Amino acid sequence: MTLLEGYGATETSPVISVNSHEYNRPGSTGKVIPGVKVRIENFETGEDCKVNEVGRILVKGEIVMKGYYDDSELTKEAITDGWYNTGDMGYFDEEGYLWHAGRFKRFVKIGGEMVSLVKVENTLEKLLPMGVSCCVVDVHDEKRGSSIIATVTIEVNKSELLKKMGEELPNIALPKHFIVVRDLPMMSSGKIDFRSVTKIVQEILTNPDKQNS
Known part of the structure; x- marks a missing residue:
């Protein structure tokens, strides 16, 4: 049996590109299927x-x-002039194969540098007790562009965690606040609902009396 890699999303019904027996480049997500257009857009210029x-x-x-059903706000964020923003990063090689390079939605620019929220989250998760959940999101920061906020399901020693996280991460990637939540909101798919977590964080930061950070 030959396994052929592909790429898609629920929002794209679901296949975007796929390798075939005739055109197969292991590691890539294959070639874009007929009837579908894919653009690789520059993060800064939009070109x-x-x-x-x-x-x-x-x-x-x-x-x-x-x-999205009953969510015009999210729909506007996802689709512009018919183009669906997958939230992914990728590129085309010389022969037209599409390569996936990670999730853009989980990258933020802080002080001109790109920071992976996934890496920050994984670093934090390794330092927490078994069974404790965490989620790292970003909020707007007037000075730096974004600030990283960590949500955890238990009280933590912020100073100790920051010290240990600093052994693996640059200072710019360290959380500015740690916020304790009883549970992390989940989607029906079983994945963390990052959008809801961000809303919770924004509400708490706006109303500090609701949570000590």
Whole structure:
């Protein structure tokens, strides 16, 4: 049996690209299927990226959903002029194979540098007791662009955690606040609902009396 890699999303019904027996480049997500358009957009300029240049993956075509049920705000965030923002990073190689390079939605720019929220989250998770959950999100910061906020399901020693996290991460990637929540909101898929976590964090930061950070 030959396993062939592909790429897609629920919002794209769901296949965007796929390798085939005729055209197969292991490690890539294959070639874009007929009837689908894919753009690799430069993060800064919004222009099309060059070959082998990593950018934001945008998708257009009949396969793209019309919108999220009863959520016009989220739909506007996801679709612009028919182009669906996958939230992923990727690039095309010289032969037109699409390569996935990670989740852009989980990267933030702080002080001009890109920081991986996944890496921050994984570093924190390793330092927490077994069974304790955490989620790292970003909020707008007037001075630095974004600030990193960590939510955890138990009280923690902030100073001790920051010291240990600093052994693996640069200072710019360390959480500015630790916020304790009883439970982390989850989606029906079983994954953490980052959008809801961000809303909780913003509410607590706006009303400090609701939570000591």
